[in-house]
Amino acid sequence: MAKVLYEEATRVYPGTERPAVDALDLDISDGEFLVLVGPSGCGKSTSLRMLAGLERVDGGRITIGERDVTHLPPRDRDIAMVFQNYALYPHMSVADNMGFALRVMKAPKQERDRRVRDAARLLDLEEYLDRRPKELSGGQRQRVAMGRAIVREPQVFLMDEPLSNLDAKLRVQTRTQIAALQRRLGVTTVYVTHDQVEAMTMGDRVAVLKDGLLQQVDTPLRLYQHPANVFVAGFIGSPSMNLAEFRVEGEEAVLGGTRIRLSRETLEALRKEGGDRLVLGFRPEAVDVIAETDADAEHRTFPVTVTVVEELGSDAFLYGQYADAAHPALLDQTVIARVDPNAPPAKGDRVRLRIAQGKERLFSAVTGRRLPP
Amino acid sequence: MSTSMTPPSSAHQRTTADQAVRGNGRAVTAAPPGVPQSPLEASSKRSRWTVAILLAVAMLWTLIPLVWMLLSSFKNRSDVTAATPQVLFAPTLDNYRNLFSGPNNLGPYIWHSVLAAGISALLALFLGALAGYGLARTRMRGKKHLAFWIISTRMAPIAAIVVPLFLIFRGLGLIDSIPGLVLAYLTFNLPFAIWLMSAFFAEVPPSLEESALVAGCTRWQAFRTVILPLTKSGLVTTFVLCLVFAWNDYAFAVVFSGPNSQTLPIAASQLVTQTGIDWGQLTAIGTIVVVPMMLAGLAVRRWLVTGLTLGAVTGE
Incomplete structure (x- = not known):
């Protein structure tokens, strides 16, 4: 087991201008489970393959x-x-698949058999040791692949989207199994996925990449609560954060009839930047549904027409469209809000949403970076 | 057997073909006897008959000359030239006995053929596998052009390259030698072997060798322990096709070989003389040429079938 350190690691594919991975700095501590996540083409797999020596x-x-x-x-x-x-x-x-690395490094046969058997027991594969891969189900193959890594007893596990070939239910099961197994073995692990839910549920820390650049690396909760920029804010979280560009008027951010008071720190940062706009985001769970007629002294509200309601049992999500006819330019803006699953509004309803106090996240409209709250 | 260049069908074509066959079979067996057939089923039955008849014609077309050759090789001179084709006759081994007796007996010819065809096919396979692997895995620009250039060297007719090769071979002292023949066959077989093997290697997911590299293999170990075993059918197919080409060759042999290197097809041609053709011995040589290749084909049929359809590697 060991720590892993990327220091300005860069990969430029021949014939391309822009680096696939651009000066990546990552400090992964001993025994940590670090997830690399990002949209396709963001350089996450390349980063992993650089660590493997395949790139x-x-x-x-x-x-x-x-x-x-x-x-x-x-x-x-x-x-x-x-x-x-x-x-x-x-x-x-x-068995031969799992023992392959040991055979290559000429480990004694007894030792090899023992380690293969131990891994097989751990992964519930004992009765399949004599089978060929093609005689196994997708989930079993996935476990054999895990077993092959475990038998090796390496310094670092590298996993490149190992769950993406499984069906949804098995993926969720296996996700917890892998996370539990990693904690038990305590082997430093770098795990690549494009699925932010996988990233959030498995990683001790999550590194978000985009266009070859590291956007933010932090614990799942801090990524969720304090995204470093607009991209991370929109990428992490499902359903994703509502984001819209507000105008700055005096000490308030204004969009249509919605007005949100800004702090002195925010205004100061905006003044330095010289911008009169900012990007304001709020999570679906950061809004309250209030009566259409409720007066709101702070103007943190706006009306929406409900287009879809997703009822998941434990949660319900409202997908709506901005509905203040006084501001026709905003009418196609979509808003997502978590609502009471026991009494969700109906499709076609008109409701008023209020952004909960202090739950808005502010970003520079110029750089996309987080502004001080 | 022919060595014509059938381009390997893509995986996509293969699956659709499989589905078509399966779909057809289901449609036919689905109708229980006595139940009126839908027009669709009737037409699929009709098309099955058409296919069967076409196949039968193709089979007769292929087999009759071979059977005729085989029978003729056991006939005496009067039976072989009889105006009414003789199907029932007293078989004799005279033709074979004559071939293997006398000063110009067939033994050396067979030995030359075995050496020239065998060595050239093995070399083509070895070099073709290495180059094909490189071609399949390289990420360089213009890879497709390179692949096409390699196979295009095989597109010229043999007659076009025989003369320049002859001059080169004469300079190198390779005329009338087995190495000369081996080299001549390589010029034709190697591009083909590279091209075919690279198609097989391209079907093996690169992650398999990457996995082997991470597991501790060198590039060569990964190639030998993981990639080669997975392309067994490709190796067999390539070897057999190269072997057949060299074994059957006449055009190169007639130009480049002499008393020390003449092969079986040359021996056959020598039986066509100004004083007449010894049909009995000619068909006997024909049989000797064809039978080993047929036996080889039968022995590796399992790999040859999967190989020719490139259905070789099913990683998952």
Whole structure:
């Protein structure tokens, strides 16, 4: 087990201008479960493959433990990787697949058998050891791929979207199993996914990437509550955060009839930037549904027409459209709000939403970065 | 058997073809006897008959000459040239006995054929597998053009390259030698082997070898322990097709070989003389040429079928 350090690690694919991974700095501590997440093409898989040695590092360096592995071949890095398609060897039995790395490093047969059996017991694969991969279900193959990594007893586990080939229900089950297994084994793990729910539920910390650039790395809760910029705010959370550009008038942010008072710190930051606009975001659960006629001295409210209500049992989400006819330019703005699952409004209803006090998140309209609250 | 260049069908074509076959079978078996058939089922039954008849014609077209050759090789001179084709006759081994006796017996020819075809096919396979793997995995620009250029070297007719090759071979002292023949066959077989093998390697997901690399393999170990076993049918297919081409070749052999390297097809041609054609011995040689290749084909049929459809690797 070891810590992993990316220092300005950069990868530029031949024939392209923009780096696929641009000066990535990441400090992953010993035993940590770090998730790399982002939309497709954001460089998350490339970052992982750079750590594996499957992708060249064009700038910066990567260390595992105290060792600089930047230019070492994969086999000298003491890592184990789980691939998206599992990459099980079709011509070998489950046992041979799991013991492959040990066979390559010429571990004694007894030792090999013992470790394969231990991993098989851990993953409930004992009765399948003699089967070929193609005789297994998707979930079993996934476990064999995990088993192959465990048997290796490496410094670091690398996982590249290992759940994306499973169906939804199995994915949720396996998600918790992998997280629990990782905590039990205590092996430093770097896990790539495009699914922000997976990222939030599994990682000790989550690193969000976009266009090859690290946007923010933090615990799931802090990412959710204090996104560093507009992208992270919109990417993390499901359903996603409501975001809209407000005008700054005096000491207030204004959009249509909605007015939100800004703090001195925010105004100061805006003044330095020289902008008269900002991006205001609020989570679906940060609004209250109030009666259409309720007066609101602070003007933190706006009317919406309900277009869809998603009832999930434990939760209900309202999808609505801005409905203040006095501001026709805003009429196609969509708003998502969590509402009482026991008494959700009906489709077509007109309701008034109030952004809860202090729950708004403010971002620069110029740089997209968070503004002081 | 022919060595014509059938382009490997894509995985997509394969699956749709499979589905078509399965769909057809279901439609036919679905109708229990006595139940009136829908027009669709009737037409699918009709099309099955059409296919069966076409296949029968194709089979007769292929088999009759072979059977005729086989029978003729056991006939004596009068039976073989009889105006009414003889199907029932007293078989004789004279033709074979004559071939293997006398000063110009067939033994050396067979040996030359085995050496030239065998070595050239093995070399083509070995080099073709390495180059094909590189071609399948490289990310370089213009890869498709390179692949096309490689296979295009096989598109010229043999006659077009025989003369320049002859001059080169004469300079290198390769005329009338087995290495010369091996090299000549390689010029034709290697591009084909590279092209075919690269199509097989392209079907193996790169993550398999990456997984092996991470597990501690060198590139060569990953190739040998993971990639090669998965392309067994490709290797067999490539080897057999290269072998057949070299074994059956006449055009190169007639130009480049001499007393020390003449192959079986040359021996056959020598039986066509100004004084007449010894049909009995000619068909006997024909049989000797064809039978080993047919046996080889039968022995590896399992891999050959999956190989020719590129259905080789099913990783998942």
